[in-house]
Amino acid sequence: MERKFVKIKKYVTVSVIFLGVLATLTACSSGSKESKKTEHTSSSQSTKSKESLPSSSSQSSSISTSSSSDISSSSTSQYEAANSSQILTGNYSSLNGTWQTTDGSGKAVLKNGTIIFSSEYQRVISGPQSKNGIIIADAVNLGKHMGFMFAAANSSPTFANSSQTDKTDRTKDRFAITSDDEGLEIFDTNPMSFFYKISNDTTSPNS
Incomplete structure (x- = not known):
């Protein structure tokens, strides 16, 4: 009877330890997935931000060209009109x-x-x-x-x-x-x- 009790006690102890290890592994795995997901989201946002930069640069170039064109257009008249x-x-x-x-x-x-x-x-x-x-x-x-x-x-x-x-x-x-x-x-x-x-x-x- 005493031997059976000892065996049961060992079985319970092992089971508790196993469950603890399993919970820890699950938590680590979940944390790792969340971390990777966060990194992926951050990387995706960074990529999108970089992709939008050429568009902004293009707009700036367009504005500069337009201004240059306006300046060229405003200096077309070489001489003041007679009064x-x-x-x-x-x-x-x-x-x-x-x-x-x-x-x-x-x-x-x-x-x-x-x-x-x-x-x-x-x-x-x-x-x-x-x-x-x-x-x-x-x-x-x-x-x-x-x-x-x-x-x-x-x-x-x-x-x-x-x-x-x-x-x-x-x-x-x-x-x-x-x-x-x-x-x-x-x-x-x-x-x-x-x-x-x-x-x-x-x-x-x-x-």
Whole structure:
């Protein structure tokens, strides 16, 4: 009887120890799985975060390119537009600069109302007035009068004859010196005679 009790006691002790070891192993295994799961989740989030970086970088590059494009676009207009209101009051400073015909055959410098074709030949703008959508004035040289016609950018004269059109480059300021027999039709019949600003330089040509 005593031997049986001892055997039972040993069996219970062994069983308790076995169950304890099993519980410990289970806990360790579960903890290991949780740890691996956490590491996998953290690694996955890190990978996703890295994957999103190129997109952010791309957006930054796109913004930079857009800004550069805007800057390029805003500097397209090389020269300040002439001030028609000032011209009509006798202030011609907004016309100052070097002007040239489209084919390069004619060049003149405008400097405070004086049209300088060469050091020997000049004309002075006098009596400007607004007429038919443009500015008309005298171009005087030694008492001899010719006409001065100026059209600001994006404006054209109003023709009496509906068949006439403005064949000059109306996107730019332009002027022409006209003879007595030339009127507004010069915009249609002789567009190559108009001068356009090519620089702000007021150094006299051929000086």
